[in-house]
Amino acid sequence: VTGxxxxxxxxxxxxxxxxxxxxxxxxxxxxxxxxxxxxxxLLLAVDMLVEGVHFSFPEATPREVGRKALAVNLSDIAAMAxxxxxxxxxxxxxxxRAAELGLELHAGLVExxxxxxxxxxxxxxxxxxxxxxxxxxxxxxxxxxxxVRRAGAVPGDWLMVTGCFGGSxxxxxxxxxxxxxxxxxxxxxxxLHAMIDVSDGLAADLWHLLEESGVGAQITAESIPIREAxxxxxxxxxxxxxxxxxxxxxxxxFAVNPADGQxxxxxxxxxxxxxxxxxxxxxxxxxxxxxxxxxxxxxPLGWRHPLSxx
Amino acid sequence: VTGxxxxxxxxxxxxxxxxxxxxxxxxxxxxxxxxxxxxxxLLLAVDMLVEGVHFSFPEATPREVGRKALAVNLSDIAAMAxxxxxxxxxxxxxxxRAAELGLELHAGLVExxxxxxxxxxxxxxxxxxxxxxxxxxxxxxxxxxxxVRRAGAVPGDWLMVTGCFGGSxxxxxxxxxxxxxxxxxxxxxxxLHAMIDVSDGLAADLWHLLEESGVGAQITAESIPIREAxxxxxxxxxxxxxxxxxxxxxxxxFAVNPADGQxxxxxxxxxxxxxxxxxxxxxxxxxxxxxxxxxxxxxPLGWRHPLSxx
Numbered sequence: 115v116t117g118x119x120x121x122x123x124x125x126x127x128x129x130x131x132x133x134x135x136x137x138x139x140x141x142x143x144x145x146x147x148x149x150x151x152x153x154x155x156l157l158l159a160v161d162m163l164v165e166g167v168h169f170s171f172p173e174a175t176p177r178e179v180g181r182k183a184l185a186v187n188l189s190d191i192a193a194m195a196x197x198x199x200x201x202x203x204x205x206x207x208x209x210x211r212a213a214e215l216g217l218e219l220h221a222g223l224v225e226x227x228x229x230x231x232x233x234x235x236x237x238x239x240x241x242x243x244x245x246x247x248x249x250x251x252x253x254x255x256x257x258x259x260x261x262v263r264r265a266g267a268v269p270g271d272w273l274m275v276t277g278c279f280g281g282s283x284x285x286x287x288x289x290x291x292x293x294x295x296x297x298x299x300x301x302x303x304x305x306l307h308a309m310i311d312v313s314d315g316l317a318a319d320l321w322h323l324l325e326e327s328g329v330g331a332q333i334t335a336e337s338i339p340i341r342e343a344x345x346x347x348x349x350x351x352x353x354x355x356x357x358x359x360x361x362x363x364x365x366x367x368f369a370v371n372p373a374d375g376q377x378x379x380x381x382x383x384x385x386x387x388x389x390x391x392x393x394x395x396x397x398x399x400x401x402x403x404x405x406x407x408x409x410x411x412x413x414p415l416g417w418r419h420p421l422s423x424x
Numbered sequence: 425v426t427g428x429x430x431x432x433x434x435x436x437x438x439x440x441x442x443x444x445x446x447x448x449x450x451x452x453x454x455x456x457x458x459x460x461x462x463x464x465x466l467l468l469a470v471d472m473l474v475e476g477v478h479f480s481f482p483e484a485t486p487r488e489v490g491r492k493a494l495a496v497n498l499s500d501i502a503a504m505a506x507x508x509x510x511x512x513x514x515x516x517x518x519x520x521r522a523a524e525l526g527l528e529l530h531a532g533l534v535e536x537x538x539x540x541x542x543x544x545x546x547x548x549x550x551x552x553x554x555x556x557x558x559x560x561x562x563x564x565x566x567x568x569x570x571x572v573r574r575a576g577a578v579p580g581d582w583l584m585v586t587g588c589f590g591g592s593x594x595x596x597x598x599x600x601x602x603x604x605x606x607x608x609x610x611x612x613x614x615x616l617h618a619m620i621d622v623s624d625g626l627a628a629d630l631w632h633l634l635e636e637s638g639v640g641a642q643i644t645a646e647s648i649p650i651r652e653a654x655x656x657x658x659x660x661x662x663x664x665x666x667x668x669x670x671x672x673x674x675x676x677x678f679a680v681n682p683a684d685g686q687x688x689x690x691x692x693x694x695x696x697x698x699x700x701x702x703x704x705x706x707x708x709x710x711x712x713x714x715x716x717x718x719x720x721x722x723x724p725l726g727w728r729h730p731l732s733x734x
Contacts, residue, residue, distance in 0.1 A: 158545055160514050251561035
């Protein structure tokens with residue numbers, strides 16, 4: 115088997131994993147949701163970061179890597195509009211640098227955990243001759259309004275985003291602020307229909323939300339907020355192309371009914387900028403209205419980790 | 425920093441991790457326990473297996489590695505006398521073999537999950553040029569009697585074990601049956617004071633239990649049940665030495681009061697063999713009574729993963 119990428123493998127695994135009664139939400143959302151007797155749903159997110167794939171030294175410091183390993187999971191829990199509770203860590207340290215890296219990773223992770231009131235509950239530490247691998251599992255609990263899924267957007271909904279997009283490889287992917295508080299505030303202020311966080315890229319993750327919801331969308335190019343770093347890219351690609359495809363923005367895309375969307379814009383429940391980028395349609399597919407008035411198809415241009423290398 | 429092994433690093437991390445109110449039990453037990461409003465305590469166990477450290481191909485098949493990655497966590501949840509609920513998986517696959525290995529790992533893991541009614545709730549898949557790394561996080565829930573900790577053994581308690589010990593490197597570490605049902609049945613039948621599963625070795629893990637409980641023990645060598653594979657070892661070490669130090673037995677050591685211990689032996693709540701190996705003492709340290717009547721000190725001879733290589 116060659117050329118099988120991450121998404122097709124996850125789809126294969128999804129099909130070969132038996133459904134379980136207590137799984138309110140299984141593989142294929144930002145986090146899994148597990149029904150707990152007598153309590154709110156429990157959410158579980160897991161992300162694994164690998165040296166040379168998701169970060170490199172010395173571009174990133176070990177402390178930043180520890181921070182990022184938790185931050186990407188916080189972003190997943192935020193995408194469910196849930197409260198993070200506790201994290202456990204599995205780490206495989208490169209021999210020779212093990213102790214030094216371990217302590218710095220831990221310091222970066224614990225500092226961010228403190229900011230979000232997350233308990234660092236335990237871990238497993240090992241070492242090998244391979245690259246640094248860190249896997250963080252974060253558990254959270256749904257609010258009284260329940261977790262917000264990728265599925266749930268309906269035609270007519272506004273599509274909105276937090277923050278801005280593009281150019282994240284210039285530091286942002288290491289120092290982003292997970293949108294946990296924003297998600298909880300939005301979920302209190304409005305009945306969010308669907309939500310996802312942007313790790314693969316605005317276009318790719320928008321497509322995930324649309325496909326899970328079984329809807330399409332019309333997006334307005336001029337309404338997409340672009341990060342400063344993407345405005346001055348010198349690689350020949352437009353700022354819009356960066357915003358759509360760079361990924362690792364760790365912002366939220368969400369769908370709300372128009373009245374809630376307008377209310378959110380009129381009295382924002384958070385200081386983080388909120389923008390309306392388009393509208394959900396019943397016609398499948400996604401159209402991007404360009405500044406010159408043309409409608410072009412928006413493809414899921416996001417970044418895919420190749421699983422099978424050359 | 426050199427020569428820092430796994431245990432000292434965990435101890436350092438433990439000291440530098442702030443306590444959190446909702447952490448009923450943090451780093452340093454078989455699983456972390458998290459207080460959940462209105463429900464039983466949530467338990468989280470995490471273990472990371474690394475190719476070349478915890479297993480090698482082709483001695484182990486990918487399917488066996490997937491099974492083991494879940495089984496070691498089931499053993500941790502068993503050691504708390506808790507019920508396993510759901511697992512999430514982080515896996516870093518070696519490029520080129522990614523799809524083939526990923527599907528086999530998953531098959532082995534899902535099969536064991538089915539046997540223990542564990543929901544496979546999600547995961548994160550990536551690839552690198554390094555060795556295979558698989559990290560499983562298993563969540564479970566405490567029974568009405570609460571989780572059983574390593575701390576809690578009191579002088580006079582009987583020290584008992586499930587199954588037998590030694591020679592686990594010959595297949596047992598790949599095909600062992602986690603003692604989940606045994607732990608639940610024992611916890612129903614008796615008030616277990618303290619428990620741990622044996623991964624590092626009978627002596628090392630017994631020491632962990634004694635140290636966390638602040639007690640000592642007198643162990644009788646002849647009462648230690650020895651696995652068949654350890655009786656015929658040809659490396660010059662005695663069967664007893666193998667039983668004490670090999671590790672990866674994934675049996676349980678537990679402490680109960682003598683009346684409960686006798687009741688358990690008289691009417692075993694499980695078909696798995698149960699043995700009394702010694703008695704908890706108030707004097708710190710651990711003594712091993714040899715067949716010839718001599719008392720020798722029992723050192724924590726277990727196997728330590730070296731974290732900093734040469």
